Amino acid sequence: MAPPRRRRAHGRPRGEGYPRRVSDPAVTPRPAPPGAEPDSEWWLTVLRADGLEREEAVARLHELMLKAARFELSRRRAALSHVRGEELDDIATQAANDALMAVLSKLDDFRGASRFTTWAYKFALLEAGVKLRRRAWQEREVVLEPDAWTDFAERGGGVQAELESSELLGELKTAIDSALTPHQRRVFVALALNEVPIDVLSERLDTTRGALYKTLHDARKKLRAELAESGLVEPNSDESGRSG
Amino acid sequence: MSASDHRNDGTLERVLGPTGFEVTCEQCFELLDQYVDLELNGADADAHLPGLRAHLEGCPACREDHDSLRALVVSDGS
Numbered sequence: 001m002a003p004p005r006r007r008r009a010h011g012r013p014r015g016e017g018y019p020r021r022v023s024d025p026a027v028t029p030r031p032a033p034p035g036a037e038p039d040s041e042w043w044l045t046v047l048r049a050d051g052l053e054r055e056e057a058v059a060r061l062h063e064l065m066l067k068a069a070r071f072e073l074s075r076r077r078a079a080l081s082h083v084r085g086e087e088l089d090d091i092a093t094q095a096a097n098d099a100l101m102a103v104l105s106k107l108d109d110f111r112g113a114s115r116f117t118t119w120a121y122k123f124a125l126l127e128a129g130v131k132l133r134r135r136a137w138q139e140r141e142v143v144l145e146p147d148a149w150t151d152f153a154e155r156g157g158g159v160q161a162e163l164e165s166s167e168l169l170g171e172l173k174t175a176i177d178s179a180l181t182p183h184q185r186r187v188f189v190a191l192a193l194n195e196v197p198i199d200v201l202s203e204r205l206d207t208t209r210g211a212l213y214k215t216l217h218d219a220r221k222k223l224r225a226e227l228a229e230s231g232l233v234e235p236n237s238d239e240s241g242r243s244g
Numbered sequence: 245m246s247a248s249d250h251r252n253d254g255t256l257e258r259v260l261g262p263t264g265f266e267v268t269c270e271q272c273f274e275l276l277d278q279y280v281d282l283e284l285n286g287a288d289a290d291a292h293l294p295g296l297r298a299h300l301e302g303c304p305a306c307r308e309d310h311d312s313l314r315a316l317v318v319s320d321g322s
Contacts, residue, residue, distance in 0.1 A: 071316050114277035118317055122277050125312045129305070159259060168256050192259045198305045210269040213303055220261040220302075233256055237263040 040116035047107060061103065064117065065096035068124035072132065079136045091131050099124035133197040142196050142204055144186055159193050168232065175226040184219040191216050266298035272306045280314045 046057035069092040073080075080088060102123045110119055176185055190196040191212070198209050198216075205212070221236055228235035267275065275293050282289035290297045300307045 068316055071319070072312055075312060075315070114281040117320070118277040118281050118313065121316055122273065122309065122313050125309055125316065126273065129309055129312065133305070159255060172256065172259075192261075195304075198303070209305060213269045217261065217266075217302070224260045224263065227256075227260070233260060234263055 040110070040112055040119075043116040043120075044107065044110065047104065058100070058104070061120065062096060062100050064120060065099040065103070065124040066092065068121045069093070069095040069099070069128040072125050072128035076129075076132045076136070080132060083135060087135075088132075091135060092128060095127035095131050096124055099127045102127070130199045133199045134203055137197060137200040142190060142200065143194070144190065144201075144204065159195065171227060171230065171232055172223070175223045179222040179226045180219050184215055184222070187212055187215045188219040188223070192220070261302035262298040264298055265295045266302060267293075267295040269299070269303060269306055272296060272299050272303070273309070276306075276310060276313060280310065280317055283314065284317060 043057070043061070046053055047061065048054075049057070072095075073088055073092050077088075099120075103120045106123075110116065176188065180188060187201070190201050191198055198212050202209050202212050224233055224236050227233045275296055279289045279293050279296050282292055300310050
């Protein structure tokens with residue numbers, strides 16, 4: 001079954017140009033989730049079909065994943081000017097392959113809250129983004145010592161320079177030293193001050209983006225509470241909030 | 245410098261992240277496609293999915309993922 005020409009729903013008349021449901025009695029797809037748009041239903045139907053129809057749908061989905069991965073690559077090319085184009089193409093292809101596997105394994109998770117293509121794109125963009133961030137930082141050192149604050153303060157740089165100009169650096173340093181655990185200090189300094197990409201740090205520390213962000217969130221809350229006592233920042237507004 | 249001067253410092257607020265409720269990175273990824281489609285359909289995405297915008301403000305990686313997804317979907321329709 002050839003995929004229909006796709007039309008965007010945003011700001012356009014609905015119904016025209018959308019695919020038809022698969023009606024071949026030899027195909028017994030599961031029904032699409034209620035509320036899914038027609039193009040989403042088409043994707044779910046053909047990806048759950050058998051034989052050649054599914055093969056063609058998977059190939060078409062891989063094209064979409066590759067398109068998204070190359071889109072992400074084009075957005076990051078400036079930061080990757082030191083990397084050969086052939087290697088970047090390989091990264092995009094690998095990201096598309098990994099995203100395809102992720103989408104196919106998670107088809108039952110799609111609930112039709114967005115268009116299927118929007119849902120699928122995010123997997124390719126995530127895979128490509130993570131791989132490209134890590135590649136961009138591959139030759140760069142990441143200081144992970146709990147006392148890296150000292151190095152940071154001496155080295156200077158973007159965030160540090162901005163804080164120093166408003167004389168807040170000392171206040172922040174005191175709060176970091178007194179309120180944070182060594183692990184929180186290590187993560188906060190790397191992510192918030194040295195602006196190390198979280199996917200780079202997760203690789204170096206062998207952990208996940210979510211786990212690192214939880215640590216960052218907890219550190220931020222502690223620092224904000226400390227600095228708010230001095231009237232330097234707004235206080236936390238959600239003491240029961242969580243992060244991750 | 246007075247406390248009120250410090251309070252106006254945007255860099256420190258940015259370093260310390262959002263003050264209120266925010267979703268996790270995992271929840272952000274789970275909801276990101278819905279959020280983007282809501283945005284592009286002109287709906288109030290923040291009202292539908294509270295805590296996601298705050299997370300995007302606090303997490304540069306998720307914000308980049310959002311910006312890329314939104315740009316890609318927009319480019320699809322152009």
